[in-house]
Amino acid sequence: MAVVRRGPAPPATYAARVVDTSPPRSTTVGPADREDFPRIAELTVSVYRDEGFASPRYLAQLADVAGRAGRSELLVARDGGTVVGSVALVLGGDFGEVTASPDEAAFRMLVVDPAARGRGIGELLVTTCLARARAAGRRRMVLSTDPRMTAAHRLYDRLGFTRLPERDWSPLPGVDLLVYARDL
Numbered sequence: 325m326a327v328v329r330r331g332p333a334p335p336a337t338y339a340a341r342v343v344d345t346s347p348p349r350s351t352t353v354g355p356a357d358r359e360d361f362p363r364i365a366e367l368t369v370s371v372y373r374d375e376g377f378a379s380p381r382y383l384a385q386l387a388d389v390a391g392r393a394g395r396s397e398l399l400v401a402r403d404g405g406t407v408v409g410s411v412a413l414v415l416g417g418d419f420g421e422v423t424a425s426p427d428e429a430a431f432r433m434l435v436v437d438p439a440a441r442g443r444g445i446g447e448l449l450v451t452t453c454l455a456r457a458r459a460a461g462r463r464r465m466v467l468s469t470d471p472r473m474t475a476a477h478r479l480y481d482r483l484g485f486t487r488l489p490e491r492d493w494s495p496l497p498g499v500d501l502l503v504y505a506r507d508l
C-alpha cells in the first residue's frame with residue numbers, strides 16, 4: 325500500500341513505495357480568467373454533489389461562477405494548462421457570510437480535483453488567500469464549513485486556524501456550519 329509522507333526523506337529502500345505530497349512544480353495559483361468559469365463550475369459542482377456537501381439550492385449557487393466573480397476574487401490552481409482547484413476570496417461586501425467587520429476577510433467554495441489531492445494544492449490555495457488578505461490590510465480570515473468536510477478541517481488546523489463557535493450558523497434547517505478563524 326502507498327505511504328503518504330510529509331517528513332524528511334526516508335531510506336532509499338522505501339523510495340518506490342512513497343507518494344510525493346508536494347504540489348507539482350508546475351502548479352501555480354492566480355486569478356481566474358473568464359474562460360476558466362465553465363471548468364470552475366463543473367469542478368465545484370461535481371465535487372460538492374458527489375461528496376454530499378450541497379443541497380440542490382447550494383449547487384445552483386456553486387454553478388454561478390460569474391456571479392461570485394463579481395463579489396469576490398476568484399483564484400484558481402493550474403497544473404500545466406488545467407484548472408485543478410479553485411477558491412473565492414472575499415475582501416469586502418457580504419459574500420463572505422461570516423465576516424463581522426471590515427478587518428475580516430473570508431474564503432468560500434474551496435475545491436481541489438479529487439485526482440490532484442494530497443499534494444498540497446489545497447494548502448497553496450488557502451495560503452494564497454491568507455497572503456492576499458494580509459496584503460490588502462485585513463487582520464483576520466474567517467470561514468464556515470460543513471462538519472463533514474474533515475480533510476478541509478485537518479488542513480485548517482495545520483495552517484493555524486481555530487474554531488470560532490460563537491459564529492457557527494445555519495443557512496437552512498438541518499444545515500449547521502462550523503466557523504474557523506485565523507489572525508493574519
Ligand SMILES: CC(C)(COP(=O)(O)OP(=O)(O)OC[C@H]1O[C@@H](n2cnc3c(N)ncnc32)[C@H](O)[C@@H]1OP(=O)(O)O)[C@@H](O)C(=O)NCCC(=O)NCCS
Binds near residue numbers: 442446468478482
Ligand atoms: C479540502 C481540500 C480542498 C484539500 O485539498 P488537497 O489539495 O488535498 O489539500 P492538501 O494536499 O493541502 O491536504 C489536505 C489533507 O487531505 C489529505 N488528502 C486528501 N485527499 C487525499 C488523497 N486523495 N490522497 C492523499 N491524501 C489526501 C492530505 O494528505 C492532507 O492531509 P493532512 O492535512 O492530514 O496532512 C479537498 O479535499 C477538497 O476539495 N475537498 C472537498 C471540498 C471541501 O471540503 N472544501 C472545503 C470547504 S470549507
